[in-house]
Amino acid sequence: MQSYLARAVQALILSSLIGLLSGCTAYFHQPTKARRARLGEETPSTTTLHQLPPVKEKIVAAVYKFRDLTGQYKQIESGSTFSTAVTQGTTNILLKALEESGWFVAIERENISNLLNERKIVRSSVAQFKEGENLPPLLFAGIILEGGVVSYDANVITGGAGLQYFGAGAATQYRQDRVTVYLRAVSTKSGKILKTIYTSKTILSQTVNATLFRYVSFKRLLETETGFTTTEPGQMAVTEAIEKAVEGLIIEGTKDGLWSAADKSMGAMKTVIDAYDKDKAVMSETDVFGVRPEVAPPFLTLSAYTGIMRYYGDYARRTYKGAYGASLDFHITPVVGIQLNAATGTLASEGAFSANITSLEGNLIFRMMPYQRWTPLLYAGAGVVSRAGSSALDLQGASYLQAQAGAGIQFSASKVIGFRSTLSYNQPFTDALDGRVAGTRNDYYLRGTFGLVIHVGRFPAKNRPVVTKPVAAPKK
Template structure:
């Protein structure tokens, strides 16, 4: 019974793990609904209106990838990307209210229908009403919008994690695809390409599963499995990419004064600045969402604590406390120069225990300087001395470490270093052919006194200031409300 209860508890735990999927399972058919919107859809709808809409025509915004859906067995004639790019683009242009759209995708149908109208009116004018008006002329486009879906890359990154113990296991998997679109505006008067924008969007697929396969008793096997998958619709990803392209094209045109919004100069400047910040951040982000920007300031104070371990002529080395303080100066993105003061002890069990200090100058090389997490190597020279300065020896040191930025100006790091003293007298024994050595390992903190002057950091600083202003405003509102409550209570008590 105890085993059965344990198994039931495991099943319940697995059920809770996938409860989100269970509570949202499609047990019945769903009715037709208005199509989903994306965050960019809302931005387009709420975008400032233009001073004058641009008459635009879209002949074709097609899939230029030529890809078909991949299947495990056999072949398929279904395309990997929706063929309705033109319709999506027209809808996005209509939502923005910046363009007066004219029909060009099925122009032959429109011309045929106009011929029918023209012939019918001509016959009616002859036989019935000689004053029947002529058919008005067609609008012509001032701008043509061209481009298309230029890439659909599958499995640009895949991965997952899982674990199993005594028949109980769980796993998760993910996959990312990527779709890219180009959109350009062409002047119909002279054929000049006014602007071209490029937008990419990742498409995420996830799978989560948990299972139990266990004998709960003799010849009694319990087996259960829970799981769900989520695949981001390609159509929605394409819709968002096209809408983002329309937004980018409008703002690029505002920058070059091809068209202007019905807004103040200050509001227009804010729109352009926000777009430039977003563009700079996108340009600094690599394909796998690695945001490459200067993160570490030029000057930093460093402190660490750890252990030291001697490697000399005596046996049984014992770990002892090591602390250090220092200052670090950035030379460029990859190189730093730091000066540190170390206080430590070296000990061999029962035979030697001596306090030392060292003054070290190191050249550090950051392997991934634009990432929050970076390994680094260092090499340098130093001076080793006993506490009473009776023995002073030069030395060299080298090592490696790993730093992680927990905040914009605070980094936590682990390090290990090898120190070679130019003396065989560290342990007061002169034996062998090699000088004495010792090792230091520790964990520390880098406190950066300044921040790089990048667009990213400026944006972060503005966000912090806005948050402070909002908090101050909330405090002021609460204070006013409390004062009003107090005054109301006083007036009631007086009455």
């Protein structure tokens, strides 16, 4: 009765917590009533455009058509729809970005026929009442802005994680898309392409949910479910990519002397250019998945570690005992290497036996992310193991072959120093390691370690840009 009551209380508490989380989720992510219209949101790039130094003389720019060039339709689980994946109003977004920057005077060209037709109407009306009065001429553009959204890549990265235990669990899934924009400035006098800018923006979608499915008593089933899904608006992603392209066009044009900031803002503009160059250098090292090399992987890695071992064999009681050792990794490539490992520790079963062992192992080791400070490790190999006396080198009895495999993670705090933690499965090819031969299975043990690593030598850095100082243009 007490057991049943305790389980019922636990289920009630758990369901209450999930209900509370569900209520919070509903409050923050699920609107329960209609909302009023509001002004459009700003992106981080909008703020950057507002903070640009003022221009010396505004540039008259024409945009005839800034189009969606992808031809992509929205994807759904059963295929695709007739709705486009990219907004068709990209010309309007570009014109707004030009206005927000304060560097351009945008003139109407997308619907120039409507403008010319209206001017004809004005002329005919004015001619009837005010003879000899004419409309002023239209502005002509110094540059024409061309380009468009050239790519929309769906499911660039997908993934997730989940855990369920006795009917209670939670899971999350995510998906990342990518939109790419090209923008170029063309001189109306010569037709020369003055500058081309390329930008991209990721679009993140994420789902989080939690469930509970449990019998609290006979014929009494408790089932709850909650969750939410968020998707970054595609229009906001396109807007930010276009605004970033406008920012890049302004800065690149300033560097090339096509236009310039106001005389009193030259210092501020230099600061903006320096920050842009730094950002550009970082992006030259970054791949399409947003991963940037952080360290150059070492040739040699020396590691000294301490840890624990747990015995599994013919005795039922298993005890954690201490272990220590050292390893040397020699890498043939940044990813693949050869490891020599020497370890000693104690295998014990409470009240049954305790024995020191020493092992010498050779492994093939893999650094999964060699250019990152945090990198997963995988290794496997073979070696020998033997009982030891009071010291690790005092070997006693026969030596046995063993196979081992493990995984771990390594953090490089600097070019020289790092830390490593591993967990390995070690399988000797004998059942006599604990001094007792029984059953059909050999003895084995697990070893967990944590230690200090020292890096020696380096592979060449990956994708490091060659930075050269700009050469001043000769004076005319």
